[in-house]
Amino acid sequence: AYADWAVEEAEALVGAHGPVDIVGHDWGALIAQRAAMLRPDLFRSWAVSNAVIDPDYRGHRIARIWNTPILGEIFMALSKPAALAKGLAEQGMPAGIAEEEAAQWANKDKRRAILKLYRSAKGLSFEHDWARDIGKLPANGALVWGEGDPYVELSVAQRFAKRTATPLTVIERAGHWAIAERPVEVAAALHRFWSGL
Numbered sequence: 001a002y003a004d005w006a007v008e009e010a011e012a013l014v015g016a017h018g019p020v021d022i023v024g025h026d027w028g029a030l031i032a033q034r035a036a037m038l039r040p041d042l043f044r045s046w047a048v049s050n051a052v053i054d055p056d057y058r059g060h061r062i063a064r065i066w067n068t069p070i071l072g073e074i075f076m077a078l079s080k081p082a083a084l085a086k087g088l089a090e091q092g093m094p095a096g097i098a099e100e101e102a103a104q105w106a107n108k109d110k111r112r113a114i115l116k117l118y119r120s121a122k123g124l125s126f127e128h129d130w131a132r133d134i135g136k137l138p139a140n141g142a143l144v145w146g147e148g149d150p151y152v153e154l155s156v157a158q159r160f161a162k163r164t165a166t167p168l169t170v171i172e173r174a175g176h177w178a179i180a181e182r183p184v185e186v187a188a189a190l191h192r193f194w195s196g197l
Contacts, residue, residue: 002027002117006035010042019044021194025179026051027117030130036141037133045140045197047190050149050176052160055131059124060151066118076111091150092175134164142193143168144186146178167193 010020021044024032029048036046059067066072085102089095104110118124145157147170154170161168169189171178179186 002031003034003038006031007039007042010035010039014042021045021047023047023049023190024051025049026176030126033137034130034133036138037130037136040136040138043138045142045194046138047142047144047193049144049179049186050146050157051152052143052157053126053130053134054156054160055125055127056159057124057152057156059118059121063118063124063151066115067121067124069119072115072118076115079105079111081105092146092148092181093177094180097177097180137164140197141166142189144178144189145170146174146176146181147172148174149176149178151176169193 006022010022013020020042022032022036023046024030025048029051030053032046032048033053036043058064062075065075081102084105085095085098088098088101093101122128141164143157143161143166145154145168147154157168157170160166169192171182171185171189174181174185
C-alpha cells in the first residue's frame with residue numbers, strides 16, 4: 001500500500017514537473033525502490049539510505065521481534081518512551097529526533113502500524129516478491145550508507161552494489177541515521193550523484 005501511494009504521488013509530480021528523483025531511508029528506502037520498480041517511467045533516479053531490497057537480508061533483532069506475533073505485542077507493551085529515546089540516541093540517532101520519535105511512541109496506533117508494516121514483509125524477506133523485480137529498477141540509482149549501521153550492516157549495501165553495479169557512498173563515523181548524523185556529507189553525495197545524470 002505504501003509503494004502504491006508513492007507511485008500515485010510520483011504520477012502527480014511527473015504531470016507537473018517531469019520524472020522524479022526519489023530518495024528514501026530505512027522503510028522509505030524499500031518503498032522508494034519498490035515504487036521505482038513498479039513504474040520506472042516515473043523516476044529519473046532513485047537513491048536509498050541504510051536499507052535496500054535484498055533477498056538474503058532477514059532483519060535486525062528488533063525487527064524479528066516485531067515480526068513475531070505475540071512477542072511483538074509484548075515488546076510494544078513493555079517499551080517506555082524514555083527508554084526508547086535513550087536507546088535510539090545510543091545507537092546514533094540525534095537526541096532531539098530520538099526524543100520526538102519516543103514521544104510518538106505513546107500513540108498505540110503508531111505501535112500497531114509498526115507491527116503491521118513489519119509483518120507485511122513475510123518472514124522479513126523480499127526473496128519471493130520484491131527482490132524478483134530488482135532488474136526493473138531504473139539504471140540511475142545510488143546507495144548512501146552509514147558505515148557503522150547496527151541494523152542493516154554495510155555488508156548488505158556492498159552486496160547489493162556489487163550485484164547491481166549501483167554506486168555506493170559510505171558515510172564514515174555514521175550509523176543507521178547517517179542522513180541526520182552527517183547531513184552535509186549525505187547531501188554532498190546526493191548532489192554528486194545527480195550532477196552526473
